Amino acid sequence: MSPLTLASTLVGLPALASVVTLALRRTPRTAAAIASLVAVVSLVVALVGLVVAPTSDEASSILGDLYAVGGLDLSLQLGTGPATAAVAAVVALVACAVLVFTQWYLADDDRLAEFAATVSLFTAAMMLVVHARDLVLTLIGWEVMGWCSYLLIGHWSRKESARRAAYKAFLVTRVADIGFVLGIVGLVAGAGSTGLDAVVAFWSGTAADCADSATQVVGACAAPEPWLRSLLVSLVVIGVLGKSAQIPFQDWLPDAMEGPTPASALIHAATMVAAGTVVLAQLFDVLVVADGARWLLGVATAITMVGAAVLALGQSDLKRLLAWSTVSQVAIMLSALATAPADVGPDPGLFHLWSHAIFKSLLFLTIGWLSVVAGSTLASRLRGSGNAHQLARVGWLFGLLALAGAPFVVGGLSKEHVIVTAYEGAVGAGGPGVIVLAALLVTVVLTAAYAMRAHLVVDAPDPLPEASAAARMPSAPVLVALAVLTVLTVVGGLVMITGLFELERASVVWMLLTTLLIVIGGGLAWLARGSGDPRDAFVRTARQRELADRGLGVDTAYRALVARPVLGLARVVAFLDREVVDGYVRGAAASAGIAGWLTARGHRREAASGGVALVAVGLLVAAGTAVLTWR
Template sequence: MKALLVALPAAPLLAGLLGLLLPPGDTGRRRFAAALGVAGAAVALVLTVMLLAAADDPVQTGARWVSLGDLDVTLTFSAGRAALYVALAVTVVALAVQVYSIAYLHDDPRYAPYAAQVSLFTGAMLLVVTSGDLILLLVGWEVMGACSYLLIGHDRRLPEAPAAAVKAFLVTRVGDVGFLLGIAILGVSAGSFRIADVLAHEHEAGPLLAALLLVLAGVAGKSAQFPLHTWLPDAMAGPTPISALIHAATMVAAGVYVVFRLFPLFESSPTALAVLGVMAAVTLLLGALSATAQDDLKRVLAWSTVSQIGYMTGALAVGSPAAALFHLLTHAAFKALLFLAAGAVIHAVGTNLLSRMGGLREHLPVTFWSFVVGLGALAGLPPLAGFWSKENVLIAAAHATEGGTTTPVWVGWVVWSAALAGVAVTAWYATRLLLRAFFGVARPPTADWHVGFDDAAYARPDTPHDPPALMRWPLLVLAVPAALLGLAAFLPGFRTALELDEPHLEVAIVLPLVLLALGAGAAWWQWRAAPGADPALALGRLRPLFAAGFHLDAVQDRLVVRPVRALANAVRAVDERVVDAAVEGTGVATTRAGTLLATAHRAALPRAAVAVFTGALLLGVAAAIYGVAS
């Protein structure tokens, strides 16, 4: 059992490392690389299922790795059932993505390193999930960040990809600094880095609050919360399966998972919960509003991810980690489904932009129904999965407004109202997306449609068509949990694992349903009024603001990027003109002095005579003065 637990992250990591040794290339090696990637994910999935089936108590195992002075860093793996459910979600999505990528990247010569990096990423995420030691968690965390950077920048033909990869890396790095400091404070305060020890220890209030806020910085970075969310929309420059794996299901959920793991500490600090709550509410609304005005299909989904993770962090802030985890699992399912289906659309049509899509319902039926299921789950349409998990979040927030939990009451109100508003906006943009892409009149392709790896860029099909089998089956597989995972809340085993409350349908669910109907109805009504036109035009002057993400990118540029660049330029200038110049200057000065002295040596007779007599005069004067003085 313990061996299985250690093997769980180790298998994909090994597959990834092996895969990186493969040279990128063509068909023969391609098959091997694909087999390796799929095998890694499949083995991890099997292991997770076995662990879930076998053990009831949390599995633990550990060994001392290195000691930093008094502190020990251990290789501890521990996985309770909740962690194993998260691992299940991760491995299912990873397997689906690996299979999907075989078809999606069929013409990519650099497929082998891609598959290896996906395996590495899967292993790192599983490491984060199953780690029982904060430093080991940090290792997985950072490897995920590195793989994310590599994978976002995978398509070298896209000019925006490298910039997006660097932006993702740097923004999450900013958060990671805080994360590292927070972990350090927690470890030093507890005397050990093992999570069990850290949770059991009685920390002092001041360092604890500082540590929790710093950890929240890391969470904000990795999980794309305000203000470190700016990297996620740009990260859509990566291939769509990557967006599905990393930026929908796993990496962005890692931050939520970490807070879930450390929740006993967060529960003792109302300030940290308040900060988390405000951050969640702002992110929720920011993401939802920005998603309403996007033209790029993947960007709508990216902003939607930002918003939905705001739901998860909001649930954590109001004191219900169970609801957060439940929403994490359902979100993994339906967001991965949505992204993979979006990949199918892009593959078929050859463009990301909604303004160039339309009337795809007849040609892509499977994709269409996948979108229906996914968007319905996103909006919270009963009985799809998202409805149940979102209900849990809203109920938890409503409970927090009554007081009695550690969360301050005003935070409960803020989160609850933001979540309710978010329901309406989410329904609106989900409906808009569906209508614009699949209904209406089909637009003819133009010459400059070209994005990523897709058939349409090379051999324009006369009609769009559903994706090939390797891409279709993952969609179908993911549609199942997207639809039905919510009903798992009725299963007692699942419920106790997550410590969820028993679901009961009460009057309070009417309000979100009304809001959902309002949002969807508004979008539908606008569509009927002006078919084919973008419903977002109704936003009027707010549309450019929302489309630009409230210009937070520009703010970030002004406040952070430019000063840092200026500072870097200044440091470089100082290095060149002061430090280097000092070093080179000694050489130059010596050469110049030498040349000067050489010229002096070459003085003609009269000048030499003047020099000699002047020297003699000065010496004589000096001697006379010295003689007078002494």
């Protein structure tokens, strides 16, 4: 299979599935089954792609030069490469697991088909971002994902809180997208091409030749201005921070837990929040020379990973704990991109994306199951729910082990590489390496602590009420999907030896050190377990719990610092528009009316004779012109 066929199949299949599913929405079960079937097919295609993954990046245009209009080279290329194939495979895997799980989890939902269609479209958009070798295509996938996340989070739109969470996710990410769009436009305008290769070559200063300097709007031909490069990449980074829920945009993601759990699994594991990592990895060669952007990204992710881990420890709702852990883990991926020296490349970050997708989808799907058993996602209600089924207990345990970064499971290996990358960045090149490394080490302790807490809560020996223990068992396909994800969580790190990601060797010293830190963090939580939930030892008063559950009140800050000033400004603009600008419009309308009336008076008699009269006028004009020119 050629790279182009592979890429366009992986993008096209889910898109097609979403259309078909939506068309069959009258029979939701059939529709969802078809969506799952297509997801399985695209998973197979993605696995084939993994096997035939080309040794080097290849890209081909899907439309030829059909759109060669104007001074911009709009190539619309799709492509694939080793790392791309790996990420695509994990996206397909998670999408498949989520769709299978949805069929069971939302079996009674009257809008099951719409949900499945949105999941498929979401997958298609993510595949487009993953495979795009053209920034316009990236932007399209990016925007479609934003829209789909709005639909998925607000799926239970009869709930006021779900509607609010959906609006919040949409608005916050849209605000950040202002930066993303501006950055992309600037990068494209400078390079005179939307193709990823051309943009990267131009902005990293490695453009082989620049014969056509007329198309280059910004900067000289030889080397782009460093400050301009930093500014544009920083704008892109701001968009990424928004989509990936990094500080200061972090607060939409925990609220997005109002969506159905499969939606959370999809958004957190493989699509929305991970998209930023993919885009920055594609632009890595530019990012690595844009120091300002690296500092912005490094500092933001360092603060985010520690802060989110602290908040995760304090949540009273385990699903929100997972949400904060996603914020923290995505910060780890992005920090690898911020600190990696040029010779290491973006692959440690992508490797962490791969492992995070596997274990986070496992954790979300498991908690979806447990919440059905316990009837809630509150930690107090989930106590002992792991006793419902052995697979749930094992899946939850291994998911948490990977989250904590225990050695040899998938999350441990990738976190190891991120830490080594940050260390190399700290000792070697400039940039935010030291800060990130310190934050990473603190985060390792905190992550181990909250993972231990989540384990202690679910695995508590309290017996379940008989009725809930016998509650609905998942269907066989769901169990298979969970089992596959569990196995992959354990052995998924073997992707290292396939060479799909370009990784350096892990260091034994660092592995020992992180293991020690994990033991410290987990041990602290263990010692603090008290009555059962170690949280009570860390967050003592009701006021502190309230603060933790509300994410330190950032929502209030959003409203006070952004929403209210913007609304005030909008009122001023509306006033100016109504009273000042509309005045001109009304004036224009009135003068057009008067002109029309005057002209109409001149045409009152539309008779043949009137025509002759006008002919005479015309002739006079012509003759007058002739006389004037007769010199």
